[in-house]
Amino acid sequence: MPASPASAPLPTGVRLGYGLGSVATGTFGTIPGLMLLPYLTDSLGIAALAAGFIVFAPKAWDVVLNPIAGRISDRTVDPRGPRRPWLRRAGIALAVSFAVLFAAPSMATGLEALWVLVAFLACATAYAFFQVPYVAMPAELTGSYDERTRLMTWRVAILALTIMLAGATAPMIRDTLGGRDGYRVMGVVMAVLILVGVISAYAGTRRAPIHTVQPGAGGLRDQLRIVAAAPDFRRLLVTFVIQAVAFGAMLAGVDYLAANVLGGGGAATVLFVCFVGPALLLTPAWTALGTRIGKKGGYVAASVVLAVGALIAATAQAAPVAVVYAAVLLVGTGYAGCQVFPMAMLPDAAAVDARRSGSSRIGVYTGVWTAGETLGLALGPGVYAAVLALGGYRSSTGGAVDQPDSALAAITLGFSVLPACLALLSLLWLRRYSLTATDVDDPDDPDDPDGTVTA
Template identity: 55%
Template sequence: MATTLSRRLRVGYASGGVATGSFGTVPGLLLLPYLTDALGVGALLAGAVVFLPKALDVLLNPVTGRLSDRLAGRHGRRPFLLVGGLGLAVGFVLLFSGPPAPEAVAVAWVVVAFALCAVAYSAFQVPFVALPAELTDDPHERTVLLTWRVAVLAVAILVSGASAPAIRDAVGGTAGYRAMAVAVGLLIALGALGAWAGTRSAAGSVVPAPPGGLGRHLRLALGVHDFRVLLATFVLQALAIGCMLAAVDYLAREVLARPGASAVLFACFVGPALLVTPLWGRLADRAGKKRGYQLASALLGLAAAGAVLAGRVPVGVVFALAAVAGVGYAGCQLFPMAMLPDTAADDARRTGENRVGVLTGVWTAGETLGLALGPAVLALLLAVGGYVSTRGDDVGQPPGALTAITLGFSLVPAVLVAVSLLTLRGHGRDAVPSPAPTPSLEEPR
């Protein structure tokens, strides 16, 4: 079944990127500074607080994927988008809205709120990522669909990531974090509602979910070679990007000594995606998704490595390096997202069993793990460097802390991206639908 998707469906599906982009960006950008510089939590403890609730998704996402597989034939995956998306919006507002309290109570509030966010995000993200494999069997059409999604995702990341620190700084203090949370929470809710409403008329095909427990399907999913290689590559890069995003605010304030530059630096990193994502999509059609992914990864890694000069070169050079890294980052979002549904659909076609949800559940679990470990790695670097946590006071940071921040934005991500290029070499050819007949299909809606 080669289905050309309507523009309305493409826009509707892509709007879900507003929710995933906003939530995937802002906590990674501001939660660690919120803990260390607004609540006065030590760097090591703050790193654990950022990591542990998100680690819940590593266990939860495959379960969500299996559940959505079971329900897809009867109810479709859209109910997950509505319930999970709205729950995520509420949880995000709560995350930055804790009452003035002693450190232990404040930390407990953040942990519980972040855990609620993790559950809601799993309910939204896993079915959302699974949908492209079921909407069409045409790999080119999936690339087009994912190009729309990445373009919207880039806008969401840019708007939320640039406006969040600006709102925080304009209002000031913990009240600034609360105002920011309300604004971003509204973005998340709008994105979730857009995806739910925009895919209402989708006419795709779902391979019936097979019997058997989650453990069996996890083993089979991880036994798919190309999926395993692609997952390892993506997790390493998510870890690299998570570390870079967590370091942005610290780099602007402490290394560049320009507190208001957080939004500019972030915009330089994300903004290029608005221009280059369609170009990456064209490259996928001409040179193949794997080759495009390798080129994008190389750009990201090289530009990140160059940023080790931050603080010793003009600020404009750092912004330019961030922009080059952003060009690579756009491709590193598009290509694996386009390759995943190809792999999932091919697995369903070969086996006659629907493990799309399980595959995407494992995928999003890996992505979540990488993005959660990124800030944790930065927190560890800060602790080793002697970073001084405060409750809103301006203090001078020791040289070791400045070095830790710079490394967290530059060489550490660059090394991770270099390793990911080695894993990507093991991926096979770009997925192409097999002409073999597909198993009997059911309408998902």
């Protein structure tokens, strides 16, 4: 790929347009994990275990499809560039299929389950062909390190706001209208939000530089072979994936805990805001702590804070609601750090690999990382659904159902103790992570006069 001028700043409209693509990725990345499992069990009457499979299978398909989508977009020849055409094609398909996802007509339960499975597979397929080209664009929009940082700042800020707004609004729309109509309207509103992000990203990057690209390196087997030769990256990846399972389980449990244990009344929205809100405020604090005690130490501290908060939330059936909210705020505080540190450690592992191998393979690392995160977030709701099934959770078609004590315990423990144990278990792999600032230092890097790689 020809290098773009390192000193040429991107127009503000391009930065904003690219960042607005996160409205689409943030909405789709949040709402199915938050709303789809309750929709299946409490609106369509699908058994918890079957519902867990429906939520998991399309996301697992994405893990396989992502490398394929990347290679196809690499080989796309178009006057608009290799990435932008996919933003519009796949983005519109994602918005349409998302509206269909929550619009199942009244049919036999088996047909309704098939409707959701097919629609979610369509969503996952469209999302792969939107997300992979979208994530690949920054490296091609500019060759400037600082300009890429500014570009990603827009994206991350818009992503965080979207997750907060979409995740808080979706349960409110559903609860206001109630029943299947609530889910249908919510699905359409979120589909429109996705479409806004898609069109904004496509139109906003029309003035961006256009470059031809060379096909990416190898297939999934080649990528896994590279990962196998990088033990520190592998340990970091396993830690992150296990924690992604924990996050996915907690996200899936928000609606169940709110409705069955906390008594509803907007509790789902409050829980979600408590879970993700601290990420908007505390990222600089975690970054400052990491500067003082190191990234690995900061990651351990954040994981412990998350686990402690989750264990306190295990008292939800007996404690005052305020205590549960405070516990989830503590979880959210730890969650913020558990997002900051692994994303800062990933470039370190790639930098060390580049020095050892003589070639930069950050794209390979990022591809494997994204696939692992997708798998973990897909497993989380599936594991939570299995816990519900073990507890004897009673599915329904929209009417109020009295859950047995075992189901209430399963709802609570799946939201609290299970994620806490997973977060602590992940530290067994992180304990063996050995990269330090000294290992990552590159005194020959002209852009790093102090010999320190920052992320």
